[in-house]
Amino acid sequence: MGNSYGTLFRISTFGESHGKAVGVVIDGCPAGLAMDEAFIQRELDRRKPGQSRITTQRKEADTFQILSGVFEGVTQGTPISMLVPNEDARSKDYAHLAHQYRPSHADYTYQQKYGTRDYRGGGRSSARETVARVAAGAVAKLLLQSLSVSIRAYVSQVGKLKLAMPYPELDLAQAETNAVRCPDPAMAERMFAFIDETRKNGDSVGGVVSCVIQGVPPGWGEPVFDKLHAELAKAMMGINAVKGFEYGSGFAGVEMYGSEHNDAFYTDAKPGDNGGRVKTRTNHSGGIQGGISNGEDIYFRVAFKPVATLMRDQESVSDEGESVTVTGKGRHDPCVVPRAVPIVEAMAALVLADFYLRNKVARVGLADSE
Amino acid sequence: MGNSYGTLFRISTFGESHGKAVGVVIDGCPAGLAMDEAFIQRELDRRKPGQSRITTQRKEADTFQILSGVFEGVTQGTPISMLVPNEDARSKDYAHLAHQYRPSHADYTYQQKYGTRDYRGGGRSSARETVARVAAGAVAKLLLQSLSVSIRAYVSQVGKLKLAMPYPELDLAQAETNAVRCPDPAMAERMFAFIDETRKNGDSVGGVVSCVIQGVPPGWGEPVFDKLHAELAKAMMGINAVKGFEYGSGFAGVEMYGSEHNDAFYTDAKPGDNGGRVKTRTNHSGGIQGGISNGEDIYFRVAFKPVATLMRDQESVSDEGESVTVTGKGRHDPCVVPRAVPIVEAMAALVLADFYLRNKVARVGLADSE
Amino acid sequence: MGNSYGTLFRISTFGESHGKAVGVVIDGCPAGLAMDEAFIQRELDRRKPGQSRITTQRKEADTFQILSGVFEGVTQGTPISMLVPNEDARSKDYAHLAHQYRPSHADYTYQQKYGTRDYRGGGRSSARETVARVAAGAVAKLLLQSLSVSIRAYVSQVGKLKLAMPYPELDLAQAETNAVRCPDPAMAERMFAFIDETRKNGDSVGGVVSCVIQGVPPGWGEPVFDKLHAELAKAMMGINAVKGFEYGSGFAGVEMYGSEHNDAFYTDAKPGDNGGRVKTRTNHSGGIQGGISNGEDIYFRVAFKPVATLMRDQESVSDEGESVTVTGKGRHDPCVVPRAVPIVEAMAALVLADFYLRNKVARVGLADSE
Amino acid sequence: MGNSYGTLFRISTFGESHGKAVGVVIDGCPAGLAMDEAFIQRELDRRKPGQSRITTQRKEADTFQILSGVFEGVTQGTPISMLVPNEDARSKDYAHLAHQYRPSHADYTYQQKYGTRDYRGGGRSSARETVARVAAGAVAKLLLQSLSVSIRAYVSQVGKLKLAMPYPELDLAQAETNAVRCPDPAMAERMFAFIDETRKNGDSVGGVVSCVIQGVPPGWGEPVFDKLHAELAKAMMGINAVKGFEYGSGFAGVEMYGSEHNDAFYTDAKPGDNGGRVKTRTNHSGGIQGGISNGEDIYFRVAFKPVATLMRDQESVSDEGESVTVTGKGRHDPCVVPRAVPIVEAMAALVLADFYLRNKVARVGLADSE
Secondary structure (H helix, E strand, O other): OOOEEOOOOEEEEEOOOOOOEEEEEEEOOOEOOEOOHHHHHHHHHHHOOOOOOOOOOOOOOOOOEEEEOEEOOEEOOOOEEEEEEOOOOOHHHHHHHOOEOOOOOOHHHHHHHHOOOOOHHHHHHOHHHHHHHHHHHHHHHHHHHOOOOEEEEEEEEEOOEEOOOOHHHOOHHHHHHOOOOOOOHHHHHHHHHHHHHHHHOOOOEOEEEEEEEEOOOOOOOOOHHHOHHHHHHHHHHOOOOEEEEEEOOHHHHHHOEHHHHOOOEEEOOOOOOOOOOEEEOOOOOOOEEOOEEOOOOEEEEEEEOOOOOOOOOEEEEEOOOOEEEEOOOOOOOOOOHHHHHHHHHHHHHHHHHHHHHHHOOOEOOOOOOO | OOOEEOOOOEEEEEOOOOOOEEEEEEEOOOEOOEOOHHHHHHHHHHHOOOOOOOOOOOOOOOOOEEEEOEEOOEEOOOOEEEEEEOOOOOHHHHHHHOOEOOOOOOHHHHHHHHOOOOOHHHHHHOHHHHHHHHHHHHHHHHHHHOOOOEEEEEEEEEOOEEOOOOHHHOOHHHHHHOOOOOOOHHHHHHHHHHHHHHHHOOOOEOEEEEEEEEOOOOOOOOOHHHOHHHHHHHHHHOOOOEEEEEEOOHHHHOOOEHHHHOOOEEEOOOOOOOOOOEEEOOOOOOOEEOOEEOOOOEEEEEEEOOOOOOOOOEEEEEOOOOEEEEOOOOOOOOOOHHHHHHHHHHHHHHHHHHHHHHHOOOEOOOOOOO | OOOEEOOOOEEEEEOOOOOOEEEEEEEOOOEOOEOOHHHHHHHHHHHOOOOOOOOOOOOOOOOOEEEEOEEOOEEOOOOEEEEEEOOOOOHHHHHHHOOEOOOOOOHHHHHHHHOOOOOHHHHHHOHHHHHHHHHHHHHHHHHHHOOOOEEEEEEEEEOOEEOOOOHHHOOHHHHHHOOOOOOOHHHHHHHHHHHHHHHHOOOOEOEEEEEEEEOOOOOOOOOOOOOHHHHHHHHHHOOOOEEEEEEOOHHHHHHOEHHHHOOOEEEOOOOOOOOOOEEEOOOOOOOEEOOEEOOOOEEEEEEEOOOOOOOOOEEEEEOOOOEEEEOOOOOOOOOOHHHHHHHHHHHHHHHHHHHHHHHOOOEOOOOOOO | OOOEEOOOOEEEEEOOOOOOEEEEEEEOOOEOOEOOHHHHHHHHHHHOOOOOOOOOOOOOOOOOEEEEOEEOOEEOOOOEEEEEEOOOOOHHHHHHHOOEOOOOOOHHHHHHHHOOOOOHHHHHHOHHHHHHHHHHHHHHHHHHHOOOOEEEEEEEEEOOEEOOOOHHHOOHHHHHHOOOOOOOHHHHHHHHHHHHHHHHOOOOEOEEEEEEEEOOOOOOOOOHHHOHHHHHHHHHHOOOOEEEEEEOOHHHHOOOEHHHHOOOEEEOOOOOOOOOOEEEOOOOOOOEEOOEEOOOOEEEEEEEOOOOOOOOOEEEEEOOOOEEEEOOOOOOOOOOHHHHHHHHHHHHHHHHHHHHHHHOOOEOOOOOOO
16 A cells, blocks of 8 residues: 555556566546657656766666557546666665665565565665656646646755755756756755765765745645645655655744734735736745645755665664674665655646646636636 | 545544534544543643633633444444534624635635635634544544554744753653643743743744654554655644644754664664564664654654734735735634644544554454554 | 545545434535525435335434535535434334344344444444435535436336336326325335335335436546446445346346447437537437446436345344344334435435546546536 | 556556556555466456457457566565556557447547547457456455455356356356356357357347355445445446346345345354354345345346447447448457456455455454454
């Protein structure tokens, strides 16, 4: 259980790190959507290993194929299944882990839960599974693009190196111009050097991915348990290595007074004009009030811990309960955030596509364009 | 949609702030659980308004009744429905809001989504809805108590007043001895004074609730999308006014190296002894690895923004798009965290009860005691 | 589990036969629907006990109240909860059943499954639970009425007394003019006499309810597992005492050749006219092809077994495994079909309302009116 | 939507008749189950086309591959994905159908619902999709075999040729010895001849598949909406060409008195013996009371209409609304029931595996073996 996400735009992913393939089935993508396969491949390429020397050296083309659900380039309303084969799995690198638990990995908990585990490359708990999410998220993005909704994530912190500026002062398009995916080129260079140094030390380091969503009309999100930000939180916390989530004012909002924090409404209508849009003067709400989008920008931050795989010896126990030393082998990212950027975007796209569809049944007589 | 939570231990809440009643239906509570009604009432009393002068002065006995699912004091495996009547709703305090949107409330977004809204006391978006969660959470707690799982939340921050000590250095039982629910009595006094002063200024302030869960065996939580911490995040973010969630090392973990952050495994077994328990030397993982509990303490923090209702004039717009001044009326909490403590515990209990049940089908031949 | 029905228009019922009340929560009814409470009460009255001497003599006003989800007569998109109190429960009539299993009742299976049971009046397994379905179904009917969809059920068989004519040859409005709810008045009289005689013998008898749905546009129903007729089957089989379901040609279709059975398409357009509707010359498909409505009438038949409660002594065992004689006490219907008519309609309405909403997200750019 | 089935043992199928492959993902199969791949292949072979001259001549090896979820021959608790490639799709046979609607097929309804359709071989609505169900059902059967539950379906009627004997008088093992899958060899021959003659006439004919499930302990099935027989009905009605479902006494039960129909309980215990099993003297209940298994045999019947594809000219309309003649081309089964036998079994296995798991959380302290 737990391998599906979404209510109406629903995905189910499958596959282990060293199995034959990783894949996804999307059930609920509306019919009639043009499937831009080149776009999907570009999204996968953004997540692909081996992009620079600060990412894992596993070599995977990550070329996807669509097995169903698309006919003559158009979605059919039937399940869309996509497959990405595993090509460069080096399972023997993991043979020594068959009976050892790597610290802060899922080895021990999987073994306890299931009484068995595929220890090769982390099996199902490997971040390799996220390739399926990026493929599905790309389809969600195509749907959202048709609605003029854009999603942009970027690295805002690595270790203690932190971007001081909030997103409106940044040129987010710059994020894709460097290996770190930080929109401030000078900071990107410092982050790169720091990650590279950490890598050489056989160590790893954490980071923060920030994300901005623009163009969402008022009304997306469901009250009470399925608030828009609650689903975003769940979706982000489901990404490997994530430890925290905040949106709008976030943890900093705790220290504000209500009189500072409240976002005053105003209208951009001229006097006598009925067609004005309701806006807010500030946006501490992060574009969401009562769990429902209010038409302002949605933005949030996602905290990633340092990757658990180290090129160092570590104390641990075996599955027989004996003390062992786990040695550092295998390939890994010293810092996960550069490659996490497209994953954060993909999960955000899946959340939004789902809420877009859910909102279509919110009221009697709601036309599609609303 | 969005008014249900849980997969196997599933609740559906209903009711508006000024409607006849707020209630909940639990579908999936196992049969054979002794229903301690006095305990449930005590939990409701912890959330009740009017506990001190720093909470809202609305007078509600919050006396619940069970309508179904319990026979001769024992759950029957059938839906348990519980009802709490609304007694002290003063709807006329809200008449002026029929056509105005309160800043940072859900008035505007509900109107946009549904084309209609119950403006009295916030309607469905009111935190009054959480009384239903506390009632259901109390039932979940009864189930968890039978498994020796304990859940304890407390206030760790109000505005800039922050508890410096981590939970192992605190006597959490102290939290219930003061109106703020902060386990450090000296800090509790300072927080109380600060909230009270804020209240007198007609303003509001935010805070943080921390929560510790002890006694969860390894194996609870589902991989990939329904990770234990992902569901905790969703459940917490679904509470009114929550802006952020972190577990274990959280956002602070970002700044650590992997070599500091990793939790080394060891066993408390003596040499030759097979029965040792696997433990970790540190617990930056917050008791969860790969989305599954590892047997260590689970702990997390929840950020609450300042309450949106102020006793002040605020700029806004009407539902006709005209500029208006919203005046401060009605009753409210100047700081939500003292009463949020039992709500955080209730939602945590609902998450855990659900994962307990889900884990019972994880593997062939898994006996109930595992 | 198992007490909820529907994907988007989702109901959860609760309550036992002799508990305080029976009720339902609807989550997913669109906002903006005018709530005609008098209509809902009329639907409940059709199901109410004590309508004639061939129905149970339990006296229940079955007056419902709405606790939430409706404001100023209009649905708000929030959960609609409705409650019907139990007034005439005579629990002492059932005291002798605390340790006996009535033949062909759910006493034994509930005890085996849950290890406990509310034996008073059948507890949760009582057909009293269907009052909640009729209330929810009435709301679904209001939604469908706004879309010009009509649902009409009637009694077509009691024991061996069987209406020979198919529905197009009947005046279905006649069904509500007699206590049996058979649209052929002469047959209705014979059925009434037969049921009454059966009742006097302390016995019970089965019957068939037929149902016709008109006005459903093409496109409702989902492929593969959630076919329109598959959900209708599930919904009908979930009604107490139902043993079989067939739609369109049903079991009789088995004996036909494909060349007889196939429904030829034609169009009622005139030459050169593009706006014609596609129709079928026959309707063995029962208005559904590939699980999706094709615009023709949907019709189906539901088989009800004789009620298990008899006014006679019956052989059985106790919960200690000893042979006992169960004596006939309590109040019951000698034939369930007259009161099952509104229940069949209610369940059909719930299925259709759900598929109406589900179809709104089937394709990109689908306007609400389609 | 609608391409998934099951609550805990949940499958999602994908693939079109002439796409690259048909496949399934199982999420929720417990870990630790030995995966007998040869058994799965045998089940697929039973459904395979081209078994005799009375089945379609499409040539498909239907060799499956497992892509995930199994490691060293054992299920891991992670999603099991299985793929069956399409090898002998002759799409050009269907080119003439790009703009025509075949009578009693899903062509018209898919076009209306989705605004597009894959017309090649029926696309997603083709019975080819059921290969995925048989693969998943085989895994469910492996789980059930470990619990000593057996499922056996057979052909009991073809056109007007009907087996007179109820299942206890038949040797069900005989069913697999002939091409029709009828356990009475003499009747099987007559059926074969009749189907063959129908085929030569370019026509098709319907049939009935009966199914018997043995070894289910008391307690499987959920009350109210998810009754065991309600889910069986939904699962069977979701199979292509099914028009009706009945269990136990079924439609014939309508004509019985309660005094005949009720199944008297008795115990096979000897006097003074506590360990006796509770049994029923008759089994009109079909092994299910109140939606929950009572330990007796479960049996039901499924009605299949004649296949819609004929080798004859038929009247229809084009997607432009013009009258056309659809000519008979392509390959098809003249009677679907022989190959439907393993599909009925597969769907029954999926229902039962799901209820087995759901029952494990029905009560506090329920051990796995119960």
